[in-house]
Amino acid sequence: MSNTEIKSRFHILHVEVSHGADRHDIHLHMERPPLVKDLMEEVERKARVMTTNQQLIFRGQRLHQNPDKELEKFGLFNGNHIMLIGEKLPQQEDSHFQRLLSIEKDIKLIDDVLELVCRDFENIKQSQQSRNKCEHFLYDLQTRTERCQTDLKTFQSVANNLNIDTTENDATRKKNEVIALIQDRIDISSNIISAISSYQGGKNDDNNCPDNK
Incomplete structure (x- = not known):
C-alpha cells in the first residue's frame, strides 16, 4: 500500500x-x-x-x-x-487501571491474530482444495486459535483476581469492560475452532468465519 x-x-x-x-x-x-x-x-x-x-x-x-x-x-x-x-486517579486505583489497560492492549494483539486466522481460513475454503492437502494448514490455524484462547483465559483469571476496592469506581468500570471483552473474544475463538473442526471433518459449512471486530 x-x-x-x-x-x-x-x-x-x-x-x-x-x-x-x-x-x-x-x-x-x-x-x-x-x-x-x-x-x-x-x-x-x-x-x-x-x-x-x-x-x-x-x-x-x-x-x-x-x-x-x-x-x-x-x-x-x-x-x-x-x-x-483534570485530576488523575488516586495511586492505588491508577495502578489497577494501568494493569487493566495493559490487558486490554494484549487483547487487541489477539484480535489481530484471530483476524488473520479467519482470513486464512476463508482463503482455504475458497481455494476448493481437497481437505487432505490443506490438513497441515488447518491444523496450524486451529492451534493458533487455541493458543489465543488459552491466553485469553489467562487474562480473564488475572482480571477477575484484581482486588479492586468498591470505592474505585473507574477501575471497577474498566474491569467490567475488560472482562466482558475477554469473554466475547473467548466465544469468538470457540466459534472459529468449531468452524475449522467442522471443515476438517468434511461437513458442509458455508458460514463465514466469525467476525472478531
Whole structure:
C-alpha cells in the first residue's frame, strides 16, 4: 500500500497533550475523521484522567464540551498542542487501571491474530482444495486459535483476581469492560475452532468465519 493510499484510507492525527508537567503524544489513526470523544478516550488511556474529569483546551476552545464534533472543525491538525485540566486517579486505583489497560492492549494483539486466522481460513475454503492437502494448514490455524484462547483465559483469571476496592469506581468500570471483552473474544475463538473442526471433518459449512471486530 502506497503512502497516497494510506492517506486516502485513514485519517491520521498526532497531537501533544500537556497535563501539568507531563506531556503525552496522542496518535489517532482512523477510517473516519476523529471526534473529540476519540481524543478523550485516548487521553484517558495515556494520561489516566477519566473522560468525565477532562477539560481539553485548544486556543481558547473547550473541546470536551462537544464530544461528538470532529476535531478538524476546531482547526486542530497534526503537531498542535492541547492543554488538559483534570485530576488523575488516586495511586492505588491508577495502578489497577494501568494493569487493566495493559490487558486490554494484549487483547487487541489477539484480535489481530484471530483476524488473520479467519482470513486464512476463508482463503482455504475458497481455494476448493481437497481437505487432505490443506490438513497441515488447518491444523496450524486451529492451534493458533487455541493458543489465543488459552491466553485469553489467562487474562480473564488475572482480571477477575484484581482486588479492586468498591470505592474505585473507574477501575471497577474498566474491569467490567475488560472482562466482558475477554469473554466475547473467548466465544469468538470457540466459534472459529468449531468452524475449522467442522471443515476438517468434511461437513458442509458455508458460514463465514466469525467476525472478531
